[in-house]
Amino acid sequence: MTVRVGVLGATGAVGQRLIQMIDPHPDFELAALTASSSSAGKSYREAAKWRVETPIPDDVAEMTVVATDPDEVPDDVDLLFSSLPSSVGEDVEPAFVEDGYVMSSNSSNFRTDDDIPLTIPEVNPDHLGLIEVQRDERGWDGAMIKNPNCSTITMVPPLAALDEAFGLTDVRVSTLQAVSGAGYDGVTSMEIIDNAIPHIGGEEQKMETESQKLLGEFDGAEVQWHDADVAASCNRIPTLDGHLENVWADTEEDITTEDAAEAMREYESIDLPTSPDQLIHVFEEPDRPQPRLDRMRDDGMQVSVGGFRETTDGVQFNCLAHNTMRGAAGASLLNGELLLEEGYL
Amino acid sequence: MTVRVGVLGATGAVGQRLIQMIDPHPDFELAALTASSSSAGKSYREAAKWRVETPIPDDVAEMTVVATDPDEVPDDVDLLFSSLPSSVGEDVEPAFVEDGYVMSSNSSNFRTDDDIPLTIPEVNPDHLGLIEVQRDERGWDGAMIKNPNCSTITMVPPLAALDEAFGLTDVRVSTLQAVSGAGYDGVTSMEIIDNAIPHIGGEEQKMETESQKLLGEFDGAEVQWHDADVAASCNRIPTLDGHLENVWADTEEDITTEDAAEAMREYESIDLPTSPDQLIHVFEEPDRPQPRLDRMRDDGMQVSVGGFRETTDGVQFNCLAHNTMRGAAGASLLNGELLLEEGYL
Amino acid sequence: MTVRVGVLGATGAVGQRLIQMIDPHPDFELAALTASSSSAGKSYREAAKWRVETPIPDDVAEMTVVATDPDEVPDDVDLLFSSLPSSVGEDVEPAFVEDGYVMSSNSSNFRTDDDIPLTIPEVNPDHLGLIEVQRDERGWDGAMIKNPNCSTITMVPPLAALDEAFGLTDVRVSTLQAVSGAGYDGVTSMEIIDNAIPHIGGEEQKMETESQKLLGEFDGAEVQWHDADVAASCNRIPTLDGHLENVWADTEEDITTEDAAEAMREYESIDLPTSPDQLIHVFEEPDRPQPRLDRMRDDGMQVSVGGFRETTDGVQFNCLAHNTMRGAAGASLLNGELLLEEGYL
Amino acid sequence: MTVRVGVLGATGAVGQRLIQMIDPHPDFELAALTASSSSAGKSYREAAKWRVETPIPDDVAEMTVVATDPDEVPDDVDLLFSSLPSSVGEDVEPAFVEDGYVMSSNSSNFRTDDDIPLTIPEVNPDHLGLIEVQRDERGWDGAMIKNPNCSTITMVPPLAALDEAFGLTDVRVSTLQAVSGAGYDGVTSMEIIDNAIPHIGGEEQKMETESQKLLGEFDGAEVQWHDADVAASCNRIPTLDGHLENVWADTEEDITTEDAAEAMREYESIDLPTSPDQLIHVFEEPDRPQPRLDRMRDDGMQVSVGGFRETTDGVQFNCLAHNTMRGAAGASLLNGELLLEEGYL
Incomplete structure (x- = not known):
């Protein structure tokens, strides 16, 4: 049973690293890639200027990029990784979580909010408990957790x-x-x-x-x-x-x-x-x-x-x-694995 | 009245910077350049692989390099700048000072000795007073002062x-x-x-x-x-x-x-x-x-x-x-100017 | 008798080099600086992010930047140096020359046009003769010459x-x-x-x-x-x-x-x-x-x-x-000096 | 049946790459590492300042380095890879080959000699035929082949x-x-x-x-x-x-x-x-x-x-x-594989 995951902001540097790391992942399967509306409708190969040292995975290259909008992402996506610019994530990330998505985000907004878990799984996995607080306070069905800078x-x-x-x-x-x-x-x-x-x-x-x-x-x-x-x-x-x-x-x-x-x-x-x-x-x-x-x-x-x-x-x-493996893409991925391990998916 | 100066270790990186700075100096005149015995007898142009961005001064280029030995440096040289490797300076620098030379040195040896002035002229010029202590204790006629790292x-x-x-x-x-x-x-x-x-x-x-x-x-x-x-x-x-x-x-x-x-x-x-x-x-x-x-x-x-x-x-x-202007060559040069100003030459 | 000069595109990298070179120039005096309309009205210090290794000249820093428009540049400016992006210069440069300005331009447009002198003063100064052809054909009062890439x-x-x-x-x-x-x-x-x-x-x-x-x-x-x-x-x-x-x-x-x-x-x-x-x-x-x-x-x-x-x-x-001294700013400046020498100003 | 191989000049940059590539090799087994006499007797870990991005293989680290001398290399070594400095290889490489060793060398000496195969296996494998000429002319029992620069x-x-x-x-x-x-x-x-x-x-x-x-x-x-x-x-x-x-x-x-x-x-x-x-x-x-x-x-x-x-x-x-994979270490390794394939081992 693999988890269907989406990447928000999939064409940027962290998004590319995420795709490189998720593609061979044992538990996760790439099911949605989003980018700005100017990239929507293009194949990922066209939309992304791929700069990772390993070649772009073939199946990912042919996926169609959609706009970063809850209506554009399939409902059967279980987990979202967000590497959106913080100015974009400010409004869009809550919209996804309100819609019921569970999100592991690398964006810097909300990191120090009281009810948002900021976690490094090896250091403070118990902070995930804030998700209950978050759901109570914000009325969210989904969940949002962040990794640090x-x-x-x-x-x-x-x-x-x-x-x-x-x-x-x-x-x-x-x-x-x-x-x-x-x-x-x-x-x-x-x-x-x-x-x-x-x-x-x-x-x-x-x-x-x-x-x-x-x-x-x-x-x-x-x-x-x-x-x-x-x-x-x-x-x-x-x-x-x-x-x-x-x-x-x-x-x-x-x-x-x-x-x-x-x-x-x-x-x-x-x-x-x-x-x-x-x-x-x-x-x-x-x-x-x-x-x-x-x-x-x-x-x-x-x-x-x-x-x-x-x-x-x-x-x-x-x-x-x-900084982009342990520090950004890998940090988000680990948080996604923690969400799975702890039963939030 | 210009002061006749010598540079010990004249072919190295700091030595080259010293020469670049001394050449147009209002009070100092280059009178001796020393290097290892393998360079002795060569013109400075031959002995040094000049790597400073400004061309090697013509008159300096034609000077003959001598060995780093008190017997090889003319007696009428008033002030020595030393940019010797510390392993070389350990023995040779005291030999020059015993011989009566006044020396401003960039080498790291002796810097924290009790009777050796370690000075930045703008910060602690009064430490030059240690020269009297040094002469008393070591029986030196000359003087040795150091600039820091x-x-x-x-x-x-x-x-x-x-x-x-x-x-x-x-x-x-x-x-x-x-x-x-x-x-x-x-x-x-x-x-x-x-x-x-x-x-x-x-x-x-x-x-x-x-x-x-x-x-x-x-x-x-x-x-x-x-x-x-x-x-x-x-x-x-x-x-x-x-x-x-x-x-x-x-x-x-x-x-x-x-x-x-x-x-x-x-x-x-x-x-x-x-x-x-x-x-x-x-x-x-x-x-x-x-x-x-x-x-x-x-x-x-x-x-x-x-x-x-x-x-x-x-x-x-x-x-x-x-680091090589204010930090090394320029630091030694300033110390030489301080020695002149304070009447030690 | 100094020549009053203007720099079109004064805030960019080549524009900054031009200002650095023109400021101490014996024959040229900076009289106008233009940039995009978003910079118009600001002091040059505010408008330009100065990145040249020598400090921004004080008098230039206080000049007011105007839009790159013939109506905004004083009529008593005798010579314009253009370092506009070629996409901008395409339309604006001819507008200035039609208005009677003499221009030495570094922009890449027009360089291989038949009636535009493309000159390195030390190599082909006689190509300046194309200015007469250019005036005949285009009905220009001013003149436009280019330096190469x-x-x-x-x-x-x-x-x-x-x-x-x-x-x-x-x-x-x-x-x-x-x-x-x-x-x-x-x-x-x-x-x-x-x-x-x-x-x-x-x-x-x-x-x-x-x-x-x-x-x-x-x-x-x-x-x-x-x-x-x-x-x-x-x-x-x-x-x-x-x-x-x-x-x-x-x-x-x-x-x-x-x-x-x-x-x-x-x-x-x-x-x-x-x-x-x-x-x-x-x-x-x-x-x-x-x-x-x-x-x-x-x-x-x-x-x-x-x-x-x-x-x-x-x-x-x-x-x-x-590349930015001999190759761009200095090349334009030399062309300006050639225009002066040959009596076009 | 693996081939027992030795690396001459094993502590240098190309030697390290060779070891990195030979360690997991299906046909080759590291059996001897040589370096200058000052390193002889030390473990490879001590002798080499390992600078490859992957860690030094554990078993290689504990091997004892011997001097680059035919008497020091075990006779049951079938194939030598040489990454000796050319000044060293000049005398030593022929000594090994006279002694019967088969050698794939990256050193620049002998490359253009008439009877020395200079080969890129994918380009001119047939040049290996020069080994017969070489044996005839030089009376060698072993063989020496070179890869280019x-x-x-x-x-x-x-x-x-x-x-x-x-x-x-x-x-x-x-x-x-x-x-x-x-x-x-x-x-x-x-x-x-x-x-x-x-x-x-x-x-x-x-x-x-x-x-x-x-x-x-x-x-x-x-x-x-x-x-x-x-x-x-x-x-x-x-x-x-x-x-x-x-x-x-x-x-x-x-x-x-x-x-x-x-x-x-x-x-x-x-x-x-x-x-x-x-x-x-x-x-x-x-x-x-x-x-x-x-x-x-x-x-x-x-x-x-x-x-x-x-x-x-x-x-x-x-x-x-x-340049150090395809261009040096990998080139020698390929030549070694070619020697095996063509029956010279």
Whole structure:
């Protein structure tokens, strides 16, 4: 029994990754692809400028794209993945959920709303319980869950491991983010060759608020956000894929670098089809992880850490994840798998 | 009256920048160029693989390179600039100073020795007083002063401005460093294209210790190092020149971002031939400074800052300087100008 | 007596370069800046996102931008430089010239029209004579002259030197073009990092036809295009500025590499304020010219060549020029200087 | 029955690729790894700085590296792959073959010697017959065959297709070569970021002579080199992997672009374990093949072509192959497979 899934915003960079990952998926079957009305009626091959390194799957290429409208998507689609631009998703995503669809969305809107689960399945699967709250409050038949921003996803698993073991107080994080995080056309070559950009609009705030929500406690009615003091500084650099982050994490208990590494190595993962065998890989080499060498570990779904050093109040370390695999498309896919596992489909 | 100067290690990347900057200098005249013994006897044109964007000065090109040995450098040379590899400088630099030469050195050895002035002329010119201590203790006729590491130089001027105005307590700094900081052959293209390297051997320690010494108080006999808690995380990225740094600075007083910007804008510079009119330029745009756009401000000698945000205990901001101009060759040149100004030549 | 000039399309990449070059110009004074109607009424500082490495000139920053319309440009402007997108220039450029303005344009439209001078002042200044033909045929009071495409400008001076000395028959040229040639937003970072694009739409044809017209003979009434067989293959690579080109040039006479180099070295330049002392610099080193090292020779206005090898029917060599200095803004500026020199203003 | 193979020069970039490709090979089993004497005695994990994107195979990691000396390699090794630097291979490779080993070598020495087969299995497998000549003349018990240079391998399959169908006369080729072609440390980041280098020492000659030998006819006693006039211009650009080449091929018969494409599409491949199903992929899109998007087609073993245009005497087109897969390690591996297939092991 496969689940029939649709992808909203299927022609964009994240949409393409989603299709690449869903096509061979054991439980999901592509049943609908939506895009802007100018693409509706075209074959996916015509509508999408395919830029993934593996060829476009043949059967997907011949599917007909429909407009991003609940009336255009077949009713027997069980699950929607949304990679809509947030300006588009603002109005359209609720329309789908009101119509009864269950949605795993990568769009940034609604992420910090009280009744919207923001989940990384390996970290806070219980936040899915907010779906009941959401249905009560909004009168929705369907459900909407969100995955966090790609830069947030990279650091939260190691932070969650530290928090669980030693209690987290303060976080300072500086990011070196790949250009693909801004979408295919997001960063021009003139902006970034031989350069770096020390600010990504809205990204600092997302990292600070989303991580507090992700690390928060769900008490059955609401999520008590974590009170760690998080400050982020986000930079764009000339790499294609893979966000590298320098983190200073202060903890309640005094810890050694080995304590920290151990907590991350042993952090329990959830068993979903797309989740890696080990969520966090710990490098011994001080100059790893590196984006190009390590972003594709475990099919791009593993988070890597390394470079541990003790500080006065905790540890500093580096972490890395593939921003469009673990960080966007794969994050949504995992959330879809979680919805299936937890009986929401 | 021009000062006759020599450059030790004249064929390397920093040596070439020094020559480019000294050639048109109002007070300095190139009188000796040294390199390894394999280059001795050759013209500078033959010995150096010139890689600076401006052509090699004609008169310099025809100078004969001599070995890096006190016996080979003419006695009437008044001032030596050293850009020797630290492994070479370890033995050779003291030999020159014992011989009576006054030396401004960029090599990393001796930088944190008690009796060696480590100076940024605009920040701690009074540390030059250590020369008397040095002469007493080591029996040297000459003098040796050092400039800090390029990544340290970038952040210390803005930190000094904050410290002077509000008292500095904690510093966290994450760097995005250009490949030229490792020398011409230091980073291979296979290592860095589409990549970033989250560790630079020894660099983190240099930033942590050198900044404490630079911000310290000289009491006439010794430098009391600043007790700020400094932790650094150093990254190499695919840029050619210009180190960009994300800084979190905690201060004793509560400050706003405008307080911080104001203190930096008004930080007093010293008047030396190569020092910029304004030491620190404050950008209003949140996405500046950027390496390629801003590294050459004021002939590569200005430090730029921007991106101020308030944090719980202070401010975060970004800073940038040209690592081989302000950060290495220009830093040594400024120290040479300071030695002249203060009557040591 | 300075000439009052206007820049059409002043906010784009070529427009910015033009302003950077015109601001300190001995004979030209900026009197009008135009842009799309959405920018009209704003200060230039507001309207343009300034991306040149030198700061925006203060007086220019405060000028008010007007719409690109003959009625909006003051009548006492003597000379217009156009860097309009070709789709815009198609209709608007003739409107200005009909109105009596003299125009030096970088836009690609009209370049191969029979009565439009397409000129590189150092190569074919006599083609300016077409202005009389143009006035007769079109009834224009003003005048319109064009400069060629940046990739064409790079190779035509060395080809002209060979043609003049030995007669040119066949040309094969392969280009390695910088991203700035496509405008600031023309090439995304995802397209070009760790990549190359072996085709630039329309560029091959431009190189083939424009070079034949430039090397043609003007007989007082029309230009007899050169009958050399020219075939081009154009590639975009991850460099910022500077087009590098591999050329095979077959000649009527048998020549040595030294014959070819000599002809280029001795090729006579014209004496205009912005023209370089020597038009073509010949490198002896086989691995030069290189874009980053050599694009700024003589303020970006010199063409460099090197790598000569004999072939069965001629020579092969490499050439380089700065595509937005020599190749676009500087090319238009030189044409403006030629118009002044020849009495058209 | 697997063949026991050894890799000479196993720690270098090509050696690492060879190991990555041999490890899962159906017919070959790694039995010996050699490196310089300083690495002898170490485990491969210690001796090699592994830089391939897939992890080092566990069993290979624990193998002990021996010196590159016939006495150190077990006698029961049936086949040697050599990726030695040519300066090392000059003396050592013949020593192994005299000792009876059969060798498939990627080193550039001996490639154009009369009695050394230089082969691309899909193009000129019959040249293997030179082994008999070689044994007669040199008194060798073993055998030595070579694969061509990576830049030659990229263009020869499409040229062979044209030659077979229409007769090849003249070739002009301009290359855009990746940095990995120079080995891991071959090109520094300072040399190539925002730059291109219009010359690769010796590479032009290799492309010109090797292609003539590869396209030559073996008459049972010697190879009659093809008399096509080949001229190459080689450039290094800032890409990691994948050589892109612009080719002008003149043919005896008049041909259309579709004739050329058809000949390439239908060019017959040989059936070896590592050879692609189709040797040459023809792109319809004018801006393909591109290095990053297309280098890994068919596991990096396919050659891609596109951008056909008619010229006066033939066609121009672009071609691309992965320089360390199809171009070096994979080329040697294919030659090893050919030796097995043809009964030389």
